[in-house]
Amino acid sequence: MTSHQNTQTMKPATAAKKLGVYLEATPAEFQEGVVSRTELNELQANPPAWLQELRKNGPHPRPVVAARLGVSIAGLARGGVTEPLTTEQIQALREESPEWLKKEQATQAEVRKETVRIKERNEERARRQQQGA
Numbered sequence: 001m002t003s004h005q006n007t008q009t010m011k012p013a014t015a016a017k018k019l020g021v022y023l024e025a026t027p028a029e030f031q032e033g034v035v036s037r038t039e040l041n042e043l044q045a046n047p048p049a050w051l052q053e054l055r056k057n058g059p060h061p062r063p064v065v066a067a068r069l070g071v072s073i074a075g076l077a078r079g080g081v082t083e084p085l086t087t088e089q090i091q092a093l094r095e096e097s098p099e100w101l102k103k104e105q106a107t108q109a110e111v112r113k114e115t116v117r118i119k120e121r122n123e124e125r126a127r128r129q130q131q132g133a
Contacts, residue, residue: 010036
């Protein structure tokens with residue numbers, strides 16, 4: 001009995017998410033096909049011009065916009081940002097620095113700080129348990 005390996009494929013939306021690009025801005029052939037794991041790896045290793053352009057100038061999906069602004073996706077929504085933004089629009093928002101953005105950046109900084117504190121606390125507890133064991 002011989003085993004043959006099936007090619008693992010994914011929907012274009014999944015591939016776009018993994019590539020960090022906005023699906024609707026990708027070429028039609030990308031949106032309409034399926035992407036194999038091999039093709040995804042190739043796109044990541046050797047991005048074609050369209051992918052380089054999208055990563056550089058956008059429009060960017062919400063997770064990328066949020067990361068570039070230093071806020072959460074929910075923070076974007078609270079600030080009224082529901083559409084994909086270009087790099088230029090993100091930069092303009094940074095320069096404008098509206099009150100909601102400052103507030104959400106501060107909230108995100110607190111969340112990160114708390115995450116680090118909890119991680120350190122848990123590591124300390126684990127060390128104490130190992131020493132006591």
